[in-house]
Amino acid sequence: MRDLVHRLLVYEAGAAKASEPLESPTLRVYEKLRQSLGEFVGVAGFYSLASRALALAKPEAPSLNTTVVSGDGALQGLGEIQTQIDMNKDPAGEGGIILIACLLGLLRIFLGEALTLSLLRNAWPGEVFDDRNSVHGRNA
Amino acid sequence: MSTQDKVKINKLPTGVPGLDEIVGGGLPEFSFNIIAGAPGSGKTTLAHQFVFANATPERPALYFTVLGESAVKMLRYQQQYTFFNPAMLPGSIRFINLSQVVLEKDLGAVLEQITKEVEKANPAVVVVDSFRTMVRKPESDMDLQSFIQRLALFLASWQATTFLIGEYAEDELRDNPIFTVADGLLWLRQTAERNSIVRKLQIIKLRGQDSVPGLHTFRITDAGVQAFSRTFGLTARKRNPPSDRRLSFGIAELDKMLGGGVREGDSALIAGPSGTGKSVLATQFIAEGIRQGEPGIVAVFEERPQAYAERAASLGLDLETPQKDGKLTILYLRPLDLSVDETMHSILDAVQKIGAKRLVIDSLAGFEMALAPGFRADFRESLYRMIFALTGIGVTILSTVEVDESFTEFPFSTYSISFLTDDIIRLRYVSIDGQLRKIMVVIKMRGGNHAKDIREYEITSKGVVILGKRLTEYQGLISGIPVHSGRPDMTEEPSQDTGIEHNT
Numbered sequence: 001m002r003d004l005v006h007r008l009l010v011y012e013a014g015a016a017k018a019s020e021p022l023e024s025p026t027l028r029v030y031e032k033l034r035q036s037l038g039e040f041v042g043v044a045g046f047y048s049l050a051s052r053a054l055a056l057a058k059p060e061a062p063s064l065n066t067t068v069v070s071g072d073g074a075l076q077g078l079g080e081i082q083t084q085i086d087m088n089k090d091p092a093g094e095g096g097i098i099l100i101a102c103l104l105g106l107l108r109i110f111l112g113e114a115l116t117l118s119l120l121r122n123a124w125p126g127e128v129f130d131d132r133n134s135v136h137g138r139n140a
Numbered sequence: 141m142s143t144q145d146k147v148k149i150n151k152l153p154t155g156v157p158g159l160d161e162i163v164g165g166g167l168p169e170f171s172f173n174i175i176a177g178a179p180g181s182g183k184t185t186l187a188h189q190f191v192f193a194n195a196t197p198e199r200p201a202l203y204f205t206v207l208g209e210s211a212v213k214m215l216r217y218q219q220q221y222t223f224f225n226p227a228m229l230p231g232s233i234r235f236i237n238l239s240q241v242v243l244e245k246d247l248g249a250v251l252e253q254i255t256k257e258v259e260k261a262n263p264a265v266v267v268v269d270s271f272r273t274m275v276r277k278p279e280s281d282m283d284l285q286s287f288i289q290r291l292a293l294f295l296a297s298w299q300a301t302t303f304l305i306g307e308y309a310e311d312e313l314r315d316n317p318i319f320t321v322a323d324g325l326l327w328l329r330q331t332a333e334r335n336s337i338v339r340k341l342q343i344i345k346l347r348g349q350d351s352v353p354g355l356h357t358f359r360i361t362d363a364g365v366q367a368f369s370r371t372f373g374l375t376a377r378k379r380n381p382p383s384d385r386r387l388s389f390g391i392a393e394l395d396k397m398l399g400g401g402v403r404e405g406d407s408a409l410i411a412g413p414s415g416t417g418k419s420v421l422a423t424q425f426i427a428e429g430i431r432q433g434e435p436g437i438v439a440v441f442e443e444r445p446q447a448y449a450e451r452a453a454s455l456g457l458d459l460e461t462p463q464k465d466g467k468l469t470i471l472y473l474r475p476l477d478l479s480v481d482e483t484m485h486s487i488l489d490a491v492q493k494i495g496a497k498r499l500v501i502d503s504l505a506g507f508e509m510a511l512a513p514g515f516r517a518d519f520r521e522s523l524y525r526m527i528f529a530l531t532g533i534g535v536t537i538l539s540t541v542e543v544d545e546s547f548t549e550f551p552f553s554t555y556s557i558s559f560l561t562d563d564i565i566r567l568r569y570v571s572i573d574g575q576l577r578k579i580m581v582v583i584k585m586r587g588g589n590h591a592k593d594i595r596e597y598e599i600t601s602k603g604v605v606i607l608g609k610r611l612t613e614y615q616g617l618i619s620g621i622p623v624h625s626g627r628p629d630m631t632e633e634p635s636q637d638t639g640i641e642h643n644t
Contacts, residue, residue: 042238044239045211045237110213111212111216112226114219118229
């Protein structure tokens with residue numbers, strides 16, 4: 001799962017260079033998920049999934065303790081963590097990655113791998129997903 | 141207006157096996173339909189089947205979910221059905237959640253949102269599931285009828301075939317202006333009958349084309365909704381003209397009694413008490429057909445196909461080889477909560493698959509017991525439809541029925557179904573010379589002459605064997621307790637009747 005998240009981050013890091021270089025790739029991935037998933041699960045539906053994912057991620061990533069999911073599903077506090085990660089190269093600061101991995105993991109549990117990938121393909125181009133990138137992932 | 145001037149309405153496949161036949165070949169393109177019914181009756185599943193059958197990347201389907209079942213849960217469950225193809229999401233099928241708009245705004249905003257999405261996606265199919273939840277919102281600026289009318293007008297103009305899904309009770313059907321707007325109204329019902337659930341659907345309204353009236357059984361399986369037309373999908377097929385050909389039992393003396401055999405396309409009944417050899421005769425009938433190159437179907441309800449074939453083997457009849465060769469199908473119809481229509485569907489499938497000419501139903505009692513209690517009340521009517529449909533396509537049906545042995549009466553069937561049958565062979569026990577022996581008599585042959593003789597028979601390792609000549613030295617044979625008449629045994633050939641049809 002985290003392997004797939006890394007790929008999404010790499011893609012967004014590349015895309016961000018051209019458009020909004022200061023925005024965190026993690027936040028960009030999260031926001032894309034919020035937009036595309038929110039369309040079919042609704043704002044309340046996405047909030048429920050994201051808050052659950054955050055609860056699952058926190059024990060593994062204490063740096064997420066100050067992060068919250070707002071009523072519209074947006075993340076508050078993740079940007080600060082990302083800045084800290086970039087500056088200090090803190091390996092424990094993979095909180096954003098863990099959070100997104102938990103979110104995708106929930107989707108896989110509820111919808112299965114095929115449908116989850118179909119939904120992700122709506123938000124990212126096909127090359128991000130190849131045979132190696134099942135949502136099980138190498139590091140899941 | 142000539143036929144050429146009339147607009148041709150395309151019919152879209154419903155994606156629901158059996159439903160196309162019921163709605164008259166498919167649902168009209170650009171129609172505005174309502175799928176109504178109680179919770180759990182299969183409305184969403186039916187809509188999904190239509191969506192998956194018709195959506196394309198060029199003309200996708202928009203599936204608007206409102207309040208009620210969450211989209212995640214809906215997709216979690218719906219993907220269990222075999223028709224669900226996850227690769228079609230979201231390119232061909234897009235799920236759009238309108239909950240927030242419904243909760244925070246009014247119907248005008250909902251219409252605006254739908255309009256915006258439709259103009260963006262140019263969909264072929266639009267579903268609103270469930271639009272009924274919007275109705276319950278009290279503070280709508282726009283009344284529901286106006287909303288429905290504007291939605292219908294807009295979606296039809298945008299060339300979309302539309303489904304509104306709603307939970308409705310039967311008594312809400314009357315005087316409801318929403319139903320007036322709809323081109324099609326599909327009503328799904330499910331009722332509990334003792335321990336079984338009976339599901340039926342009705343096309344209450346469908347503009348522009350003929351649908352099959354009445355209540356049609358449907359079932360929800362791994363493949364989704366499957367409907368069974370009351371006419372068994374045979375409305376478009378012409379009935380075969382009556383045939384004079386006779387089908388042999390492979391028992392020369394019985395064939396003679398029947399005036400040469402059972403007439404092709406007849407419905408014949410073998411009635412008798414337990415142990416008199418009804419199933420043996422039926423097995424010989426099907427085996428003789430196979431021997432003569434006529435594929436057959438045996439529908440069994442009381443034993444498994446393997447056991448049936450093994451019993452046939454004990455009579456020297458090989459039913460294994462023709463099954464392997466595709467000349468014979470033994471259908472075991474699980475005795476739980478079937479409807480006659482489902483049974484018919486299975487039988488018709490098998491008939492068409494192997495080109496069957498002979499069908500054995502063994503037995504009607506088992507058939508009835510296999511039905512859900514709610515369907516048993518309609519057993520005779522359903523049986524009539526089934527026999528009419530099958531014999532109409534040239535299949536010869538041989539049914540067995542167990543009758544209670546009585547020494548005061550001579551009933552042909554406990555079901556009062558003799559009017560459904562063209563030919564009746566009655567088997568019974570008689571007490572003769574301190575032995576319980578068996579006799580048979582042909583009661584009725586609608587298509588011609590038959591013997592009037594009462595013949596004794598035995599069941600041997602070769603099946604039913606008819607013994608000697610007709611029994612002339614006893615009187616009162618059909619009472620089961622005959623008396624010796626003192627007349628010597630007759631030696632002439634078995635007699636035929638005069639051709640006068642017997643009323644039974």
